[in-house]
Amino acid sequence: xxxxxxxxxxxxxxxxxxxxxxxxxxxxxxxxxxxxxxxxxxxxxxxxxxxxxxxxxxxxxxxxxxxxxxxxxxxxxxxxxxxxxxxxxxxxxxxxxxxxxxxxxxxxxxxxxxxxxxxxxxxxxxxxxxxxxxxxxxxxxxxxxxxxxxxxxxxxxxxxxxxxxxxxxxxxxxxxxxxxxxxxxxxxxxxxxxxxxxxxxxxxxxxxxxxxxxxxxx
Amino acid sequence: xxxxxxxxxxxxxxxxxxxxxxxxxxxxxxxxxxxxxxxxxxxxxxxxxxxxxxxxxxxxxxxxxxxxxxxxxxxxxxxxxxxxxxxxxxxxxxxxxxxxxxxxxxxxxxxxxxxxxxxxxxxxxxxxxxxxxxxxxxxxxxxxxxxxxxxxxxxxxxxxxxxxxxxxxxxxxxxxxxxxxxxxxxxxxxxxxxxxxxxxxxxxxxxxxxxxxxxxxxxxxxxxxxxxxxxxxxxxxxxxxxxxxxxxxxxxxxxxxxxxxxxxxxxxxxxxxxxxxxxxxxxxxxxxxxxxxxxxxxxxx
Numbered sequence: 001x002x003x004x005x006x007x008x009x010x011x012x013x014x015x016x017x018x019x020x021x022x023x024x025x026x027x028x029x030x031x032x033x034x035x036x037x038x039x040x041x042x043x044x045x046x047x048x049x050x051x052x053x054x055x056x057x058x059x060x061x062x063x064x065x066x067x068x069x070x071x072x073x074x075x076x077x078x079x080x081x082x083x084x085x086x087x088x089x090x091x092x093x094x095x096x097x098x099x100x101x102x103x104x105x106x107x108x109x110x111x112x113x114x115x116x117x118x119x120x121x122x123x124x125x126x127x128x129x130x131x132x133x134x135x136x137x138x139x140x141x142x143x144x145x146x147x148x149x150x151x152x153x154x155x156x157x158x159x160x161x162x163x164x165x166x167x168x169x170x171x172x173x174x175x176x177x178x179x180x181x182x183x184x185x186x187x188x189x190x191x192x193x194x195x196x197x198x199x200x201x202x203x204x205x206x207x208x209x210x211x212x213x214x215x216x217x218x
Numbered sequence: 219x220x221x222x223x224x225x226x227x228x229x230x231x232x233x234x235x236x237x238x239x240x241x242x243x244x245x246x247x248x249x250x251x252x253x254x255x256x257x258x259x260x261x262x263x264x265x266x267x268x269x270x271x272x273x274x275x276x277x278x279x280x281x282x283x284x285x286x287x288x289x290x291x292x293x294x295x296x297x298x299x300x301x302x303x304x305x306x307x308x309x310x311x312x313x314x315x316x317x318x319x320x321x322x323x324x325x326x327x328x329x330x331x332x333x334x335x336x337x338x339x340x341x342x343x344x345x346x347x348x349x350x351x352x353x354x355x356x357x358x359x360x361x362x363x364x365x366x367x368x369x370x371x372x373x374x375x376x377x378x379x380x381x382x383x384x385x386x387x388x389x390x391x392x393x394x395x396x397x398x399x400x401x402x403x404x405x406x407x408x409x410x411x412x413x414x415x416x417x418x419x420x421x422x423x424x425x426x427x428x429x430x431x432x433x434x435x436x437x438x439x440x441x442x443x444x445x446x447x448x449x450x451x452x453x454x455x456x457x458x459x460x461x462x463x464x465x466x467x468x469x470x471x472x473x474x475x476x477x478x479x480x481x482x483x484x485x486x487x488x489x490x491x492x493x494x495x496x497x498x499x500x501x502x503x504x505x506x507x508x509x510x511x512x513x514x515x516x517x518x519x
Contacts, residue, residue: 029303034296038289046284048274063284064292064395071296086271093274097239129268138275150276156240157273163240182234188269 019084027074034071041085045092051158052096062099066092082128097160129192141191149184152177224252230262237267287399287479290435294398396424396437396477403427403435404517412491414438414512422510424476426491432482434465434491441476441509444469447498450509452480457488467499489514 019040025033045066049059069091077087145153155161155169163181167174229252235241236249253260404411404427412426414436424438434452444450449467456463465480485491492511494504 029300031293031296031300035289035293038292042284042289043281044274046288047279047281050282051279060284060288060291061392063288064295067292068295068299071299082268082271089274090271094239127264127268128271129265133272135275138272141272142276153238153273154276156235156238157270157276158279161240162242163235164242166240178235181238181240182231185234185238185266185269188272189265192269192272 016083016085023074023077023084026071027077034067037070037084037088038067041088044085044089048089048092049096052093052160053100058099058103059096062096063092066095069095086128093157100160129189133192137192141188144187144191145184146180146187148172149180149187152180153184156181223255224248226252226256226258229253229256229260233260233262234266237263237270287435287477290399290402290479291395291477294402295395297402298398392473392477393437393439393475396475399477399479400425400427400435400437403429406430408516410485410487410514410516412436412512412514414491414493414510416440416510417508420507420509422474422493424510426512428485428489428491428514429482432485434480434485436476436478436480436491438470438476438478438493438510439474441470441474441493442495443472443474444495449496449499450476451494451496451499451501451504451506452478453490453492453494453504454480454483454485455490455492456484457486462492462504464501467496467501485514487514487516 019037022033022036026037042063045063046059049062049066050056053059053062066088070088077084082090142150151170152166155166156163159166161169163177164174166172166181167177170177172180229249232241232245232249236246239246241249253263403409406429408430410428412428412434414422414424414426416422422438422441424436426434426436428434432454434454436452438450441450449469451467452465453462454465455461463483465483466478468476468478470476490511490513492504492508494501494506494508496504496506
C-alpha cells in the first residue's frame with residue numbers, strides 16, 4: 001500500500017470541503033468565518049485544552065491563542081495534510097501541551113525559552129491515516145492497544161509528558177516507555193489502515209535499533 | 219548530550235515519540251534538524267504522525283462547553299488583529315476592512331497549490347486563491363463586525379492599544395483581552411460606558427460596558443489579589459433605586475487584572491456600578507469594602 005496521502009488520495013467528506021471553504025474566508029480576513037469555525041469546534045477545542053491543562057482559565061487562553069493562530073495563519077493550512085478539524089485541534093493540542101510544560105518547573109526551561117516559543121509556530125501537521133473513519137472504527141483501533149501502551153500514549157497526549165517524564169511518573173525504565181509509545185502508535189496505525197506501511201521496519205528492528213537510539217541520547 | 223549529527227536510523231527510532239511531542243527539547247531539535255537535511259525519505263514520520271489526531275478519541279475526554287465570554291474575547295482579539303494589520307499596512311479606512319475577501323488581482327494569478335509566501339504579502343490580506351473563494355457564499359452580517367472593528371480602530375488611533383504593541387507579557391495581554399471584550403460590548407448600539415475609579419484608600423480601576431441586555435462587561439486592573447474564599451462582587455445600583463443588586467463575583471490573581479461579565483439586570487443610564495471585596499461569595503448586600511465605582515452613561519455621539 002502506498003502511504004502517500006496526497007490531497008486526492010482519499011475522497012474528502014463534504015464536511016471537510018465545507019470547512020475548507022470556511023477556512024478560505026478566514027484566510028481572507030473574514031471575522032464571521034472565524035466565528036463559524038469557532039462555533040463548530042469550540043467544544044472539542046476547549047475540552048482538549050481543559051483536559052491537558054486541568055485549568056479552566058489556562059484552557060481558555062490556550063483556545064484563544066489557538067484560534068488566533070488559525071486566524072493569522074489560515075493561509076498556511078495546506079490541503080492534503082489532514083482535515084481542517086485535525087489542523088485546528090492539533091494547534092490546540094500543541095499549545096495546551098506547551099502551556100502546561102511552561103508551567104511545570106521540572107522541564108528544561110532555558111532550552112525551551114531560547115527556542116522561538118513552540119506555541120508561536122504552527123505544529124507539523126501529519127496527514128490523517130484515513131479521511132472518513134467513524135467513531136466505532138477509531139474506538140476499535142484504540143482497543144487494540146495494550147493497557148500499558150494506552151497509558152503511555154495518554155500520558156504523552158493528554159498529560160503533555162515527555163518519554164522521560166512518563167518513565168519517572170510510572171516508575172518504568174525509559175527503554176520500556178519508548179517501546180510502548182512506538183508499538184502503541186504502530187498498533188493504532190495497523191488497526192486504522194490495516195498496514196504498518198514503511199513504519200513496520202521500525203517494529204521489526206525495534207528491539208535491536210531502539211536501544212542504541214535511546215542510549216546515544218540518554 | 220553529544221553534538222554529533224543524528225543518524226538516519228536514530229531518527230527513525232525516535233519517530234513515534236517525535237510525532238507525539240514526547241521527546242526532550244534537545245532530542246526534538248536534533249530530529250527536526252535531521253529531517254531538514256536528510257537525503258533519504260522518512261515515511262515513518264508521516265505514517266505515525268497520521269495516527270496522532272485519533273488519540274483525541276481515547277476514552278475519558280469529557281466534552282465541556284467553554285464559557286460564552288470566550289467567543290467574545292476571541293472575536294474581539296481577531297478584530298483588533300485585523301485592525302492592526304490594516305493600520306500597519308496602509309491607512310485604509312475602517313469601512314473597507316470587512317471586504318478583504320475580495321482577493322487582490324495578484325493572488326488570483328497564483329497557482330492554487332502554491333502556499334502563499336506570507337511575508338511577501340504586501341497588504342493585510344492573506345491570499346488564498348482557489349475556486350472555493352469565488353464560489354463560497356458571502357458571510358452575513360458584516361455590519362455588526364464593522365461597528366466593532368471601528369471601535370477597535372478608534373482605540374488604536376487613541377493609543378490605547380499600546381500595551382499590545384509594547385510587549386507580550388501575559389498580564390498585559392490578559393488585560394488587553396479584557397479591554398477588547400469591553401470594546402466589543404461597547405460597540406453595540408445602545409451600550410453604555412462606565413469608567414471605574416478606585417475609592418479612597420483602595421486600589422483597582424478599569425472600564426466597563428453595559429450591554430443592551432443589562433450585563434456589564436468589565437476590564438479591571440490594579441486590584442489586590444483575592445485570598446482564601448474572598449471574592450470581588452459586582453453591584454449595580456440602578457438609577458433611582460437605593461438597593462445595590464449583586465450581579466456576580468470573581469477572584470483576582472497576583473496580576474491584579476480581571477475580565478468579567480455580570481449577570482444582566484436593568485441598568486439605565488446613570489446607574490452606579492460598584493465592586494466590593496467580600497469575605498466570600500453569595501453576598502446579597504455589600505459587607506466588605508467598596509473598592510471601585512463608576513456611573514454608566516451612553517457614549518456621546
